[in-house]
Amino acid sequence: MNARVEISSQTAVGEPLIACVELGHVYDSGRGRTTALGSISLTVDRGEFVCVLGPSGCGKTTLLNILAGFVVPAQGFVRVGGHAINGPSSERGVVFQDYSLFPWLTAQANVEFGLRMAGRAARERAKIAHDLLGLVGLPDAGAKYPFELSGGMKQRIAIARALAPRPSLLLMDEPFAALDAMTRSSLQAKLVEIHRQERPTILFVTHNIAEALVLASRLIVMSPNPGRIVEDIRIDLPRPRRRTAPRFNELYEHVARAIGLETAE
Ligand SMILES: Nc1ncnc2c1ncn2[C@@H]1O[C@H](COP(=O)(O)OP(=O)(O)O)[C@@H](O)[C@H]1O
Ligand SMILES: [Mg+2]
Structure with a gap:
């Protein structure tokens, strides 16, 4: 039995996948101390699609980096799947805005990267990569190098790469922020579809309210x-989500007020 299977079997059914208890983080730099996270307590259940929304500097990236295992919190603790985090793991897939692909590897080799690290057989890796390239809508891009791909295509490959080891948690930090509006909305639809089919738990950071309302089952x-949670809202909009629906606009106004934005009356 490999470590991953053991981890899953030790997780009680019904236990939240993520539990953050009074999580706090302070950055100490030459220019002083910044309390990036005050004291955050949060649980996320398996299969939830959570969007984390807030203005620049509210600690979204810090929270994600703690969950990814890139940053060790100064206070409190966090458990994922019933275990403390000690460094990055293929159990937690990460996609960042500029989390670039390995430029010297083809798209397929990028997708296979985590599987190769885990010692999976070549044939099995190729099959998984083939399926994921299809899932992200790029079935013919496997032999291409990153420099031959558009920004939107690269982000799809990055999503496929993060999904390849079948992580229980997908951590995404403004992954579509640098893309044009059309590419962005097509990737949003793709991600909703991936979530429907594969049911990973997703924590998706954005500062775009409409994006959060299109994607999330829950909005934080x-x-x-200091960085803190001010609202935790279940998004009960039916899918597919329509930006013109009255309830969508109600939620939009509500969230805009929560983050202190003026909206047109
Ligand atoms: N490595 C760092 N060193 C010093 N301060 C940092 C560092 N990373 C983030 N901060 C500060 O911590 C706060 C939260 O940052 P961050 O988590 O990146 O927020 P967000 O992703 O919501 O914009 C900000 O005030 C930011 O300037
Ligand atoms: Mg950020």
Whole structure:
């Protein structure tokens, strides 16, 4: 039995996948101390699609980096799948805005990367990569190198790469922020479809309210100085989501007020 299977079998059914208890983080730099996260307590169940929304500087990236295992929190603790985090793991797939692909590897080799690290057989890796390239809508891009792909295509490959080891948690930090509006909305639809089919738990950071309302089953709104959670809202909009629906606009106004934005009356 490999470690991953053991981890899953030790996780009680019904236990939240993520549990953060009074999580706090302070950055100490030459220019002083910044309380990036005050004291955050949060649980996320398996299969939830959570968007974390808030203005720049409210600690969204810090929270994601703690969950990814890139940053060790100064206070409190976090458990994923019933275990403390000690460094990055293929159990937690990460996609960042500029989390670039390995430029010297083809798209397929990028997708296979985590599987290769885990010692999976070549044939099995190729099959998984082939299926995932299809899932992200790029069935013929396997032999291409990153420099031959558009920004949107690269992000799809990055999503496929993160999904390849079948992580129980997908951590995404403004992954579509640098893309044009059309590419962005097509990737949003793709991600909703992936979530429907594969049911990973997703924590998706954005500062775009409409994006959060298109994607999330639950919305966590954060505020800065110190970074904290100010709202935790279940998004009950039916899918596919329509930006013109009255309830969509109601939620939009509500969230905009929560983050202190003026909206047109
Ligand atoms: N490596 C760092 N060193 C010092 N301060 C940092 C560092 N990373 C983030 N911060 C500060 O911590 C706060 C939260 O940052 P961050 O988590 O990146 O927020 P967000 O992703 O919501 O914009 C900000 O005030 C930011 O300037
Ligand atoms: Mg950020």
